[in-house]
Amino acid sequence: MDPVAFLRLFAEAFIDVLGSVLTIAIFVRVLLSWVQVRLPLGLADFLFSVTEPVLGPIRRALPAMGGIDFSPFIAVIAIQIVQGLLLSLIRLA
Known part of the structure; x- marks a missing residue:
């Protein structure tokens, strides 16, 4: 396997895992706030x-909506x- 293809596969896997881990962490945080x-x-x-570096800015930008925090959903x-x-950008390169 050539080095460029390896780096492309590594970058795809890294972005996929990072996004999945962050999404799971947000879901766990939401669940823990309920129980x-x-x-x-x-x-x-x-x-x-x-999760706070992602949720905090979204929470500050959203108007108050009756006590419901929509920042995890938007995040x-x-x-x-x-x-x-x-x-998509990696696959096009």
């Missing part, structure tokens, strides 16, 4: 530190769009 669960030490802090859609665009 009281005792997590191992540091896991909740880790989830917060991974997941944005992640999917960006992931699709990046993968």
Whole structure:
């Protein structure tokens, strides 16, 4: 396999895994906000530190909507769009 093809496959896999992990982390954070669960030490802090850089700016940009936080929904859609665009660009190169 030539180096360019290898780098292309690596970049595709990296973007795919990164998008999936971030999406799963957002879903887990949403689920944990609905139920009281005792997590191992540091896991909740880790989830917060991974997801807040994505959710925080969206939450600040959205107007208040009756106590419902739509930032996770919008973040997941944005992640999917960006992931699709990046993968398309890599495949075209």
